[in-house]
Amino acid sequence: MNPNLSIYDNLGGADGIRSLVEAFYPRVQKNALLAPLFPEDIDPVMEKQYMFLSQFFGGPALFSEAYGHPMMRARHLKFPITPSHAQEWLKCMSAALQDIGVDETLREFVIQRLSGPANHFVNTPE
Numbered sequence: 677m678n679p680n681l682s683i684y685d686n687l688g689g690a691d692g693i694r695s696l697v698e699a700f701y702p703r704v705q706k707n708a709l710l711a712p713l714f715p716e717d718i719d720p721v722m723e724k725q726y727m728f729l730s731q732f733f734g735g736p737a738l739f740s741e742a743y744g745h746p747m748m749r750a751r752h753l754k755f756p757i758t759p760s761h762a763q764e765w766l767k768c769m770s771a772a773l774q775d776i777g778v779d780e781t782l783r784e785f786v787i788q789r790l791s792g793p794a795n796h797f798v799n800t801p802e
């Protein structure tokens with residue numbers, strides 16, 4: 677991990693974010709708790725996540741350019757998200773980071789950055 681670079685660049689820029697998203701959603705779709713929340717056609721979700729994570733990690737603001745202010749908590753309100761959903765989401769992300777060969781230091785840093793939003797999107801008790 678190079679601390680002088682953004683997470684976006686540490687992950688390998690556009691190609692790295694693309695690989696991460698492509699490793700993440702198959703894991704979500706295999707996850708018993710998460711899968712029922714997502715549509716069968718996952719491609720549009722993957723594209724939005726690619727755009728969002730690009731900007732969240734310090735790359736180009738693709739999501740905001742296309743969809744305006746992210747308002748991510750609001751966008752998740754129509755789905756009942758419990759603390760367990762947040763944990764499983766982060767576990768899938770950690771596994772996806774391993775899948776694409778991200779080293780432990782960077783992986784833990786990325787997961788820490790995503791833990792805030794993930795826990796913030798919890799809107800339903802267990």
Ligand code: HEM
Nearest residue numbers: 713714715721724725728751755757761762765793794797
């Ligand atoms: C806490 C656990 C989470 C759950 C259970 C969850 C679940 C979902 C679901 C069900 C959708 C909508 C799929 C559809 O279009 O029908 C979605 C969309 C999305 N999620 Fe999450 N999510 C979680 C956390 C996160 C986090 C931490 C991020 C990013 C930091 C994120 C970013 C997004 C984005 C960018 C979209 C697309 C939004 C849009 O449609 O405009 N999610 N999520």
